[in-house]
Amino acid sequence: MFKIVEREEMAQGTVIRNVIDAPKIAKKAKPGQFVILKADEKGERIPLTMADTDPEKGTITIIYMVVGKSTARFKDLKVGEGYMDVIGPLGKATHIEKVGKVICVGGGTGVAVLHPITRALKQAGNDVTCIIGAKTKDLLILEDKMKAASNTLYVCTDDGSYGRPGFVTEQLKDCLNEGGIKLCVGIGPVPMMKFVCKMTKEYDVPTLVSLNPIMVDGTGMCGGCRVTVGGETKFACVDGPEFDGHQVDFDELFQRLASYFEEEKRCYNEYCKLSESKL
Amino acid sequence: MAEKPAKKEQIGRQPMPEQDAKVRARNFDEVPFGLEPEAAILEASRCLQCKKPACVEGCPVSVDIPAFIKFVAEGKFTDAISNIWRVNALPAVCGRVCPQELQCEGKCIVGKKGDPVAIGNLERFVADYERNNRLAPMPEKAPATGKKVAVVGSGPSGLTVAGDLILKGHEVTIFEAFHKPGGVLVYGIPEFRLPKEIVFSEVEGLEKQGVKLICNEVVGRTVSLDELFEEGYDAIYLGVGAGLPTLLDVPGKNLIGIMSANEYLTRSNLMKAYLFPEYDTPIILGKNVVTLGGGNVAMDSARTALRLGADSSRIVYRRSRAELPARGAEVHHAEEEGVEFHFLAAPLEFKGDDKGRVIGMKVQQMELGEPDASGRRRPIPVEGEIYDLECDLVIIAVGAGANPLLTQSTEGLELNKWGYIVADPATGKTSKRGVWAGGDIVTGAATVILAMGAGRDSANSMHDFLTRGW
Ligand SMILES: Cc1cc2nc3c(=O)[nH]c(=O)nc-3n(C[C@H](O)[C@H](O)[C@H](O)COP(=O)(O)OP(=O)(O)OC[C@H]3O[C@@H](n4cnc5c(N)ncnc54)[C@H](O)[C@@H]3O)c2cc1C
Ligand code: SF4
Ligand code: FES
Numbered sequence: 001m002f003k004i005v006e007r008e009e010m011a012q013g014t015v016i017r018n019v020i021d022a023p024k025i026a027k028k029a030k031p032g033q034f035v036i037l038k039a040d041e042k043g044e045r046i047p048l049t050m051a052d053t054d055p056e057k058g059t060i061t062i063i064y065m066v067v068g069k070s071t072a073r074f075k076d077l078k079v080g081e082g083y084m085d086v087i088g089p090l091g092k093a094t095h096i097e098k099v100g101k102v103i104c105v106g107g108g109t110g111v112a113v114l115h116p117i118t119r120a121l122k123q124a125g126n127d128v129t130c131i132i133g134a135k136t137k138d139l140l141i142l143e144d145k146m147k148a149a150s151n152t153l154y155v156c157t158d159d160g161s162y163g164r165p166g167f168v169t170e171q172l173k174d175c176l177n178e179g180g181i182k183l184c185v186g187i188g189p190v191p192m193m194k195f196v197c198k199m200t201k202e203y204d205v206p207t208l209v210s211l212n213p214i215m216v217d218g219t220g221m222c223g224g225c226r227v228t229v230g231g232e233t234k235f236a237c238v239d240g241p242e243f244d245g246h247q248v249d250f251d252e253l254f255q256r257l258a259s260y261f262e263e264e265k266r267c268y269n270e271y272c273k274l275s276e277s278k279l
Numbered sequence: 280m281a282e283k284p285a286k287k288e289q290i291g292r293q294p295m296p297e298q299d300a301k302v303r304a305r306n307f308d309e310v311p312f313g314l315e316p317e318a319a320i321l322e323a324s325r326c327l328q329c330k331k332p333a334c335v336e337g338c339p340v341s342v343d344i345p346a347f348i349k350f351v352a353e354g355k356f357t358d359a360i361s362n363i364w365r366v367n368a369l370p371a372v373c374g375r376v377c378p379q380e381l382q383c384e385g386k387c388i389v390g391k392k393g394d395p396v397a398i399g400n401l402e403r404f405v406a407d408y409e410r411n412n413r414l415a416p417m418p419e420k421a422p423a424t425g426k427k428v429a430v431v432g433s434g435p436s437g438l439t440v441a442g443d444l445i446l447k448g449h450e451v452t453i454f455e456a457f458h459k460p461g462g463v464l465v466y467g468i469p470e471f472r473l474p475k476e477i478v479f480s481e482v483e484g485l486e487k488q489g490v491k492l493i494c495n496e497v498v499g500r501t502v503s504l505d506e507l508f509e510e511g512y513d514a515i516y517l518g519v520g521a522g523l524p525t526l527l528d529v530p531g532k533n534l535i536g537i538m539s540a541n542e543y544l545t546r547s548n549l550m551k552a553y554l555f556p557e558y559d560t561p562i563i564l565g566k567n568v569v570t571l572g573g574g575n576v577a578m579d580s581a582r583t584a585l586r587l588g589a590d591s592s593r594i595v596y597r598r599s600r601a602e603l604p605a606r607g608a609e610v611h612h613a614e615e616e617g618v619e620f621h622f623l624a625a626p627l628e629f630k631g632d633d634k635g636r637v638i639g640m641k642v643q644q645m646e647l648g649e650p651d652a653s654g655r656r657r658p659i660p661v662e663g664e665i666y667d668l669e670c671d672l673v674i675i676a677v678g679a680g681a682n683p684l685l686t687q688s689t690e691g692l693e694l695n696k697w698g699y700i701v702a703d704p705a706t707g708k709t710s711k712r713g714v715w716a717g718g719d720i721v722t723g724a725a726t727v728i729l730a731m732g733a734g735r736d737s738a739n740s741m742h743d744f745l746t747r748g749w
Contacts, residue, residue, distance in 0.1 A: 024501050025501065028500070028501060038458060042551070042559060044558075045458075045550070069559055070559055084458070085458040087496075087497060087501075088497075090497065090500060216542055217456070217457070217522075217545065219456055219500075219522070220683070220684055221524070221541055221682060222524060222538075222542035223526055224539075226526070226533060233526065233532070233533070238683075238684060255535060255634065255635035256635070258634070263555065263556075263561035266556060267555070267556040
């Protein structure tokens with residue numbers, strides 16, 4: 001078992017942070033890589049990009065939004081309990097180098113994935129501007145950490161309850177207009193990444209995105225995670241999860257993410273009913 | 280007990296009792312029930328005890344077939360299993376999945392005039408008998424050598440190596456990427472053909488003998504081969520299988536509902552999606568399912584689809600019936616259960632709805648032309664003959680390739696042009712010192728018994744190395 005040593009509820013309990021005892025993975029993991037977790041015998045294998053690692057303590061950190069049965073099950077795990085299976089580190093690490101001025105754009109729980117990458121980019125000597133967004137103030141996560149990890153931080157909320165009102169892309173546009181940006185990293189919901197990429201393409205700024213397709217094994221064995229990048233089929237679990245955002249077919253990814261929409265809804269509803277009846 | 284007729288040839292091959300086709304096509308229970316002891320003894324008595332047994336020549340690991348069959352005929356089932364174990368560690372598996380009609384049974388003398396001796400069914404019988412009764416003595420373990428061996432992958436090949444080397448006194452640890460051991464035996468081959476309990480019981484047996492099993496460890500990611508050597512392993516066996524799906528490059532290939540057999544079967548078998556929502560992993564329940572391919576993987580997929588409630592399950596195969604690479608028994612079972620075959624047919628294009636879900640495909644009629652490099656006649660399109668098939672799930676089972684995850688992260692490991700590991704056919708030695716390889720990652724997708732045979736050869740060579748040097 002992979003024990004949970006720390007647990008925190010964020011964004012009104014819709015987002016959970018777990019620090020998990022996984023020394024072998026912690027020792028190897030690099031920013032941008034992910035793990036696959038399975039709560040128990042009957043659980044599903046869920047890929048999550050690591051939000052942090054501590055090789056000395058032998059722990060990894062994951063931050064996830066509760067969206068279905070599997071993540072609801074994860075949420076029920078308390079400190080001292082743990083995941084039956086954790087596999088990783090999987091995928092390619094982010095290529096970190098000093099390029100100059102960099103913009104990191106994060107939305108929703110994508111901010112959690114963006115954090116270690118931002119930190120590494122800054123440590124490598126880049127001038128890092130960060131734009132993070134959420135639907136509303138209560139759902140914003142990791143503001144302090146992102147502030148520490150970047151040189152400049154902008155916050156946006158869709159409903160204007162905090163920071164700049166509107167989408168992250170509006171702030172992004174202003175930053176791009178200032179010029180001199182060498183690299184953009186955009187991580188968040190698929191529509192957000194799509195629009196970030198559309199915009200940076202207009203400004204010819206290379207853009208990395210981290211994709212989150214449905215996965216099973218995470219080792220290139222099933223092809224379930226395939227995405228189209230530059231007209232070619234790529235397996236996000238081994239060729240990614242990061243890709244050149246200007247080449248990604250986001251519409252296909254968005255559709256494929258809904259493959260099990262009906263099944264997931266059914267499973268989640270049954271789980272919620274079961275949890276309620278236990279109360 | 281059945282009486283023994285005077286002339287052996289007069290006894291017919293004992294039929295394997297099995298679930299009725301209509302019933303079993305809707306459940307995941309194993310299809311054959313197994314022979315009763317009486318029937319097994321009778322079947323065994325059909326063997327002529329040839330002086331130069333052709334069956335043994337047909338067996339890739341040379342099981343002493345007449346010897347074990349003689350024990351069965353005499354009712355000495357425990358002696359029979361001990362005899363098989365000398366060369367085959369997984370008889371309960373092999374009895375169920377080996378292509379006997381191409382191997383032992385295909386060569387059996389009795390088969391020249393009638394039906395061959397049911398060697399596979401007998402092998403299965405003695406293995407099941409032993410698993411249910413536990414009478415055979417455990418093989419003896421040699422004194423500890425103090426040497427450490429890492430086995431990467433817990434498919435039939437890796438399990439064989441682990442079983443052999445633990446008995447020779449070495450310390451053995453198996454590293455498996457998945458959360459459960461067994462390789463294709465667990466994630467690929469369905470429950471109705473090979474109950475998972477059998478595989479787990481074999482693995483438990485190894486653990487009882489002292490083999491350590493570490494799951495969730497992706498060698499090449501969680502740990503590298505060089506790190507394993509640094510940790511003190513003296514020798515490493517790579518039995519990582521051919522885990523790379525072949526997908527099709529035709530329009531519509533990424534629509535929802537088009538997936539590799541690896542994904543479909545892994546969801547169903549390893550993740551138990553057939554028990555959704557009791558188990559959390561979902562699977563697409565197709566009403567009209569098309570499986571592309573003609574091997575065991577295709578049969579397993581098409582039959583799984585029926586069991587998951589499909590109204591129609593079709594196999595679309597490029598060549599003709601004669602070229603189907605699947606085991607005879609699987610083709611036969613699939614047909615009995617209602618799987619339809621479209622021979623000489625190849626996919627041209629998939630069509631989807633506005634949500635990106637597959638709703639149909641265009642199929643090109645083929646005919647057989649000149650033989651190709653493999654000696655099989657090459658299918659060529661018949662001009663203008665194109666038809667439509669309605670489908671909401673397409674399973675691609677047209678072959679597997681070498682998964683590059685481990686091989687590309689390992690320096691000094693020679694690969695062939697398709698990415699398979701180059702290993703000495705006799706010893707399994709690779710170009711990297713202290714590293715052996717065998718099974719599907721060397722031969723390409725093949726069979727359980729060949730993977731086991733390669734494991735056996737490598738284990739012997741590894742033992743030599745550990746006791747004498749490279
Ligand atoms: C659906 C299906 C049906 C089949 N039916 C038959 C049949 O009826 N008869 C027959 O003889 N053959 C059949 N085969 C073929 C047979 O199963 C294979 O030839 C055989 O399993 C190969 O054994 P292996 O040990 O080489 O590899 P595998 O069984 O593939 O095992 C490899 C193991 O290594 C693990 N692994 C891979 N990479 C790593 C890594 N980097 N680190 C750690 N672990 C790793 C994998 O997770 C896997 O568990 C079938 C195959 C399939 C897919
Ligand atoms: S070839 Fe057939 S009859 Fe002869 S020994 Fe083998 S199984 Fe028996
Ligand atoms: S998750 Fe199976 S290939 Fe990527």
